[in-house]
Amino acid sequence: MTTTGVKGSSEHHDAGNDRSAHTGTRGSRTLGIVTLVSVAVLLLFALVVSPPEATQGDAARLFYIHVPSAIVCLYLAFSITLVGSIMYLWKGTIGWDLIAGSAAEVGVLFLFFTLVTGMLWGKPTWGTYWQWDPRLTSTAVSFVLYLGYLAVRRLDMDPVLRSRRAAVLGIVSFANLIIVRYSVQWWRSLHQGPTLDPLDMQISGVMLFTWVFGVFTMLLVFSWLLLHRFRVAWLEHQLAEAGIDVAIRERRNEAGGDAALGGAI
Amino acid sequence: MGWEYVVPGYLVVFGGLGVYTLTLIRRGRALSRQVSPEKRRFLGEGRS
Amino acid sequence: MWRDARLIAAKDLRVEWVSRVLTTQVVPFGLLVLILFGFGISPDLQTFEPGEATSKVAVLEQVAPGLFWLAVLFSALLAIGRSFAIEAVDGNLDALRLAGLDPAGIFLGKAGAVLVELLLLEVVLGFGSFVLYGAPLDNAVLLVTVVVSATVGIASAGTLYAALAAGLRVRDTLVPLLLLPVLAPVLLGASLATEAALFGPASDGWPWLAALGAFAVLYLGAGILAFGSLLEDS
Numbered sequence: 001m002t003t004t005g006v007k008g009s010s011e012h013h014d015a016g017n018d019r020s021a022h023t024g025t026r027g028s029r030t031l032g033i034v035t036l037v038s039v040a041v042l043l044l045f046a047l048v049v050s051p052p053e054a055t056q057g058d059a060a061r062l063f064y065i066h067v068p069s070a071i072v073c074l075y076l077a078f079s080i081t082l083v084g085s086i087m088y089l090w091k092g093t094i095g096w097d098l099i100a101g102s103a104a105e106v107g108v109l110f111l112f113f114t115l116v117t118g119m120l121w122g123k124p125t126w127g128t129y130w131q132w133d134p135r136l137t138s139t140a141v142s143f144v145l146y147l148g149y150l151a152v153r154r155l156d157m158d159p160v161l162r163s164r165r166a167a168v169l170g171i172v173s174f175a176n177l178i179i180v181r182y183s184v185q186w187w188r189s190l191h192q193g194p195t196l197d198p199l200d201m202q203i204s205g206v207m208l209f210t211w212v213f214g215v216f217t218m219l220l221v222f223s224w225l226l227l228h229r230f231r232v233a234w235l236e237h238q239l240a241e242a243g244i245d246v247a248i249r250e251r252r253n254e255a256g257g258d259a260a261l262g263g264a265i
Numbered sequence: 266m267g268w269e270y271v272v273p274g275y276l277v278v279f280g281g282l283g284v285y286t287l288t289l290i291r292r293g294r295a296l297s298r299q300v301s302p303e304k305r306r307f308l309g310e311g312r313s
Numbered sequence: 314m315w316r317d318a319r320l321i322a323a324k325d326l327r328v329e330w331v332s333r334v335l336t337t338q339v340v341p342f343g344l345l346v347l348i349l350f351g352f353g354i355s356p357d358l359q360t361f362e363p364g365e366a367t368s369k370v371a372v373l374e375q376v377a378p379g380l381f382w383l384a385v386l387f388s389a390l391l392a393i394g395r396s397f398a399i400e401a402v403d404g405n406l407d408a409l410r411l412a413g414l415d416p417a418g419i420f421l422g423k424a425g426a427v428l429v430e431l432l433l434l435e436v437v438l439g440f441g442s443f444v445l446y447g448a449p450l451d452n453a454v455l456l457v458t459v460v461v462s463a464t465v466g467i468a469s470a471g472t473l474y475a476a477l478a479a480g481l482r483v484r485d486t487l488v489p490l491l492l493l494p495v496l497a498p499v500l501l502g503a504s505l506a507t508e509a510a511l512f513g514p515a516s517d518g519w520p521w522l523a524a525l526g527a528f529a530v531l532y533l534g535a536g537i538l539a540f541g542s543l544l545e546d547s
Contacts, residue, residue, distance in 0.1 A: 235296035
């Protein structure tokens, strides 16, 4: 599901009262509204309309957001980071780097939600908040993994070098994501006694619909957040560039108009 | 049964999303003000 | 590439031979970690031997494989950090690059030196585990192959990630954060395979050995491919 960002800033602006100073466009506004409606509908269905599950009762309602957020971040967000990283190393356009970073940040947020809802779902189901079950455990490792990626993106160093290193990391981290997933799954499958898998539920029609709708909603939320995070990143990039331009100009002036050594840039 | 876990869960998720959204919007506005209009959009005119 | 690798490895090992930082600092650190595990996990804790309802065995002994590998991992962080610390002086990495050395060769050389150092460390720590935890030394073939392949993985992934953080002031806090999640599967596989070698049926260990081997190959490859672009930037 891709952004519906619309070209160009078509909002008119006054010089004195800069009303267009925001990251919204007609397209993203629409997306935002649709998303909000979707969230409202989801909440309605998840919390009110759908029935409590046979064995887990109402605790199963967490399933409507836990699994969708997991899907969004793990399959979508970090894939975007992967692709963005590859494209950045290949083409060098800063946009790719920015989208890789934005997707990762939103992805980590969703990972956090996955962990929290997973633990809250586990407590009534297993009796404890943590059970070293394969999915939750590998999610926890992945969380730290991408926190590391985000840490690299904020390093105090030359921006171009930083983007390159982040790109390499973005690619390797995706491989690690897969490795961790599989090895933890294998591990737990060996040592697991009969443990309750929360996903072992009886799902009725309404519940299935709610779940699918949950995925749909989370995708919308993710898209909106990604779009705006990207725009923020873009603006930051513009400011950084402007800063560099100013510094270069000042340097040139310092060196004296004609005496400037040729080709500073 | 289980609501004491469901409510905090939904609160964390949607509350967190709300906070993050607001932060993004605010940051977006603050940054936009500092950047000249042509350079504000990735797909706009004056893409650099 | 191989010639450059040998050159770099020899250089790194020679630096270690002369400075003896690893032998005087990192190995004692590893032993210390092993000892501290005994403090943290009471040696008096007993549990039933798996599969036996009557005979009890010390928890520490049962978890010895995992503790050994944890100690190795933490020590490896230091060894890998050291591997790049010796380059930080006078911009060595730049000099190496400008001297026309093949970056893949530099990678293999540095990883190779770390590998040798870690293997020697593991001999000491293995002996330490045997003494401190009472872990039996059994199934030598499986044990040795597991140790070697896990260490190759640790050395290559470690060198790759350390390069990512090379030259940065935050290197010492960043590398552990980046590297340990990556090595979590290695810790897993190595501990389980070692456990299989020492206690359980050795046949349980071979699949994990294969996984460790795959990991090692993957990161050797990744390092060879990516090191060039990482060095270019430092």
